[in-house]
Amino acid sequence: MHTVVLVLHIIFSIGIIAGVLLQSGRSAGLSGAIAGGATTLFGKKKGLDDVLARITTGFAIAFMFSSIALTLIR
DSSP states (O other): OHHHHHHHHHHHHHHHHHHHHHSOOSOOHHHHHHHHHHHHHTTOOOHHHHHHHHHHHHHHHHHHHHHHHHHHHO
């Protein structure tokens, strides 16, 4: 059981890393600094970034639960 949870834990950690690296940054240079506040104020968000944020959140929650499971199993 420990090995299965450990393998899942590693998969979740790789998923978190990939999700964070695939997301675009908050500001993209000077144009992002000027327009960045306005776009977040009015709620404009790119579709792919929204999906990646949800996937990364899911991986983070799964990672947290697998961490707790590893602690309790061992």
